[in-house]
Structure formats: C-alpha cells, structure tokens
Amino acid sequence: MTQPTIPPATSPQPITVLIADDHPVVREGLSAMLESAPGISVVGMAGGGEEAVVLAASLDPDVVLMDLRMGAMDGVTATSRILAHSRRPKVVVVTTYESDADILRAVEAGAAGYLLKGSSRADLIDAVRAAARGETVLSPAVAGKLFRARAQEPQALSGREREVLLLVGRGLTNADIGRQLHIGEATVKTHLLRVFKKLDVSDRTAAVLAAMERGLLD
The missing domain is CATH 3.40.50.2300 (Response regulator)
Known part of the structure; x- marks a missing residue:
C-alpha cells in the first residue's frame, strides 16, 4: 500500500x-x-x-x-x-x-x-x-x-455646540438661541454644559473667551 x-x-x-x-x-x-x-x-x-x-x-x-x-x-x-x-x-x-x-x-x-x-x-x-x-x-x-x-489637547466643539456658543457671544439668552436654532431651551442648556466640560470652564462668558483663545470660534 x-x-x-x-x-x-x-x-x-x-x-x-x-x-x-x-x-x-x-x-x-x-x-x-x-x-x-x-x-x-x-x-x-x-x-x-x-x-x-x-x-x-x-x-x-x-x-x-x-x-x-x-x-x-x-x-x-x-x-x-x-x-x-x-x-x-x-x-x-x-x-x-x-x-x-x-x-x-x-x-x-x-x-x-x-x-x-x-x-x-x-x-x-x-x-x-x-x-x-x-x-x-x-x-x-x-x-x-x-x-x-x-x-x-483641546477637545473640538461639535457644529451645534459652536453655533450655540457663537450666539452666546452675541448676547442672546438660552430662549433666544433656542428660537433661532429651532431647538428647545433645555437642549441649549445641554449643549452649553457639554461646552463647559470640554473647555473646563463654569460659565458662559468664560466659555466664549476660552473658545476664542483656542481658535475654536474662528
């Protein structure tokens, strides 16, 4: 065999x-x-x-x-x-x-x-x-x-977060921002809280200043 x-x-x-x-x-x-x-x-x-x-x-x-x-x-x-x-x-x-x-x-x-x-x-x-x-x-x-x-490394803002922060920088209230972007006021607050966390700040003015310093609103 x-x-x-x-x-x-x-x-x-x-x-x-x-x-x-x-x-x-x-x-x-x-x-x-x-x-x-x-x-x-x-x-x-x-x-x-x-x-x-x-x-x-x-x-x-x-x-x-x-x-x-x-x-x-x-x-x-x-x-x-x-x-x-x-x-x-x-x-x-x-x-x-x-x-x-x-x-x-x-x-x-x-x-x-x-x-x-x-x-x-x-x-x-x-x-x-x-x-x-x-x-x-x-x-x-x-x-x-x-x-x-x-x-x-600074975290990038989402498109919506950037829109919200730009309007904050123009002096609009959360309610005004909501109406302009066609979203609820609670949603605006949620976006801002996320922005605060990403930029390591605690208020609206500081968020705008920090974003401008880092070139995130250019």
Missing part, C-alpha cells in the same frame, strides 16, 4: 523591515540587531524621508523603523505619505526625541509605535514583532507622555 506523501514543513515568512535614518551608523546598528533575530529580515535602508517613501512603495515591508527628524522630509511627513498609499506597513518611530508634541504628531500621523534609540535590542526586536502583529508599541515613558499630551 502506497504511503501518503507528507509535504515538507514550510518556514513562516520572515517579518520584512525597512530602516529610515539619516545617520549611517544608526542604520547599520539597527540592521545588525534585527538581522541577528530569527524571523526578521531587513530589506532596505533609507537615508531620508523621501527615500523612505519610495522604498516603502517598492519593497512593501511589514514594518518601517522611522527616524523622526531627517533633512528635507521629516519622519512624521514620511509616515503620513507611506500610510496614505498603503496600510500594510506598520511604522514604528525610533528616535532620540521624546517631547510630548513630537510623540503626539507621530501617533496622529499613523505610527504604530514610538521607541527611543536608547531602547535595548530585546525591546527593539519585540517592538518589530508586535507591530507586525498589528499591536501598538509604546515604551512606558512614551506612553505616559502621550497620555498627558492627549489630556492637554
């Missing part, structure tokens, strides 16, 4: 990585650390944001390690352009900069993670693997900064 043929075991495809950094020594160092890890393959290295965008399109890597500040096109812009053309690559920012604004810009651009260049080899490898699985990668220090930046 003929024995069934057992197909040979196939190895899983390696995680492909593109490294973008304007310092050759850093690129080579990151590449050496990743190439020593099983299941990870560095398929390209870019010396700037423009080159990173081009290589990401041609190489279609699983993960892009992106420096934040590079020449004419920075890492945030490069990240946005890469993700505008394809959602496949997961971009992990690897940089020496850790200000709240830098972190927030990178995450808002679509970065899947944010690591500092002082991170250990093990942390870097774990980050690449986690990003490839679709997970968010943030070191504890960065996560705390991102939380604070999000908390300080």
Whole structure:
C-alpha cells in the first residue's frame, strides 16, 4: 500500500523591515540587531524621508523603523505619505526625541509605535514583532507622555455646540438661541454644559473667551 506523501514543513515568512535614518551608523546598528533575530529580515535602508517613501512603495515591508527628524522630509511627513498609499506597513518611530508634541504628531500621523534609540535590542526586536502583529508599541515613558499630551489637547466643539456658543457671544439668552436654532431651551442648556466640560470652564462668558483663545470660534 502506497504511503501518503507528507509535504515538507514550510518556514513562516520572515517579518520584512525597512530602516529610515539619516545617520549611517544608526542604520547599520539597527540592521545588525534585527538581522541577528530569527524571523526578521531587513530589506532596505533609507537615508531620508523621501527615500523612505519610495522604498516603502517598492519593497512593501511589514514594518518601517522611522527616524523622526531627517533633512528635507521629516519622519512624521514620511509616515503620513507611506500610510496614505498603503496600510500594510506598520511604522514604528525610533528616535532620540521624546517631547510630548513630537510623540503626539507621530501617533496622529499613523505610527504604530514610538521607541527611543536608547531602547535595548530585546525591546527593539519585540517592538518589530508586535507591530507586525498589528499591536501598538509604546515604551512606558512614551506612553505616559502621550497620555498627558492627549489630556492637554483641546477637545473640538461639535457644529451645534459652536453655533450655540457663537450666539452666546452675541448676547442672546438660552430662549433666544433656542428660537433661532429651532431647538428647545433645555437642549441649549445641554449643549452649553457639554461646552463647559470640554473647555473646563463654569460659565458662559468664560466659555466664549476660552473658545476664542483656542481658535475654536474662528
């Protein structure tokens, strides 16, 4: 009786990585650390944001390690352009900069993670693997900064909340606002309470002033 043929075991495809950094020594160092890890393959290295965008399109890597500040096109812009053309690559920012604004810009651009260049080899490898699985990668220090930046970010007013506040600024009462917007006075009060909470104020005048200072009524 003929024995069934057992197909040979196939190895899983390696995680492909593109490294973008304007310092050759850093690129080579990151590449050496990743190439020593099983299941990870560095398929390209870019010396700037423009080159990173081009290589990401041609190489279609699983993960892009992106420096934040590079020449004419920075890492945030490069990240946005890469993700505008394809959602496949997961971009992990690897940089020496850790200000709240830098972190927030990178995450808002679509970065899947944010690591500092002082991170250990093990942390870097774990980050690449986690990003490839679709997970968010943030070191504890960065996560705390991102939380604070999000908390300080002013919340946008809805269209109706903005309309109500504009009329408050013109001196209209809640009843007048309700009639002009064709909504009940109680609804006007509800909108104002939400505005107070978003702007962290306790009265109508303070709400108008805070919204004007933040450019929410322009």
